[in-house]
Amino acid sequence: MSDTLRDQLLGLGFKSAPKPERKPEARRDNRPQGKHGQQPGNKQGGKPGQGGKPVRGGQPAPRKPRSQEDIDLAKAYAIRAQREKDERIEAERQKQEEARLRREARAKLDELVKDKGLNDPAADIARHFPYGGKIKRIYVTAEQLRALNAGQLGVLQQNGRYVLVTAELLAEAEQVFAPAVALKVDPDAPAGDDPYADPKYQVPDDLVW
Numbered sequence: 183m184s185d186t187l188r189d190q191l192l193g194l195g196f197k198s199a200p201k202p203e204r205k206p207e208a209r210r211d212n213r214p215q216g217k218h219g220q221q222p223g224n225k226q227g228g229k230p231g232q233g234g235k236p237v238r239g240g241q242p243a244p245r246k247p248r249s250q251e252d253i254d255l256a257k258a259y260a261i262r263a264q265r266e267k268d269e270r271i272e273a274e275r276q277k278q279e280e281a282r283l284r285r286e287a288r289a290k291l292d293e294l295v296k297d298k299g300l301n302d303p304a305a306d307i308a309r310h311f312p313y314g315g316k317i318k319r320i321y322v323t324a325e326q327l328r329a330l331n332a333g334q335l336g337v338l339q340q341n342g343r344y345v346l347v348t349a350e351l352l353a354e355a356e357q358v359f360a361p362a363v364a365l366k367v368d369p370d371a372p373a374g375d376d377p378y379a380d381p382k383y384q385v386p387d388d389l390v391w
Contacts, residue, residue, distance in 0.1 A: 287359035294355060295338060299345040302326065311365040313339065318364065320344040330367060337365035 305321040309330060312318070320337055322330060326346065329335045336352030338345045339362050347355070356363050 284359075288362075291338075291340065291355055291359045291362055294358060295340055295345060295347065295351065298347060298351055300326070300335065300348070301346050309365075311337065313364045318344060320346060320365075322346060330365070331369075333367045333369035336363065336367070338362050339364040 301320075302323050305323045305326065307322050307324060307327050308319045309322050309327055310317050310319045326335060330337075330346070334349050336347055336349055338347055338352065338355055344364055352363065352366060356366070
């Protein structure tokens with residue numbers, strides 16, 4: 183229909199045919215898409231955040247089982263660690279047991295020697311003797327010195343002091359706690375074995391205080 187004819191018809195009161203309505207388009211996903219139309223983080227059909235590698239049942243792939251050599255090595259380490267632990271425990275137990283026995287022996291020694299010391303407050307002769315890696319001394323009288331050098335008397339170390347006792351008591355104390363015996367003279371031993379038996383050695387030249 184030409185424009186002239188259309189104008190004539192419109193002038194006579196005819197209306198133009200209505201235009202067909204356009205159907206609304208389906209709503210498009212406005213999210214940005216990656217290459218080849220895939221969503222970001224969803225490569226090759228895998229789950230997001232897993233590098234595109236699908237997993238079965240949502241669980242990570244199982245670890246490679248340890249070799250028999252690794253298992254044997256781990257067992258050997260565990261056995262050695264347990265053995266070393268047991269040895270430390272046993273060494274500590276023995277140490278505590280020895281300390282207990284020493285305390286008990288010292289207590290028996292104190293009871294044995296109680297009020298039996300022969301130390302004379304008026305003694306003025308120093309009798310030196312080696313004990314504990316050092317040179318010690320005890321003051322005795324001239325008579326006590328002769329008896330001491332003859333093996334009739336002896337010296338015990340008790341609570342930090344040196345006690346002069348009879349040979350009989352010294353023997354009993356040795357049975358109770360041998361480390362307490364500080365001086366036990368053998369009268370049959372050569373004189374050179376005890377250079378401090380002579381009173382002239384009151385101050386020995388190798389004295390360690």
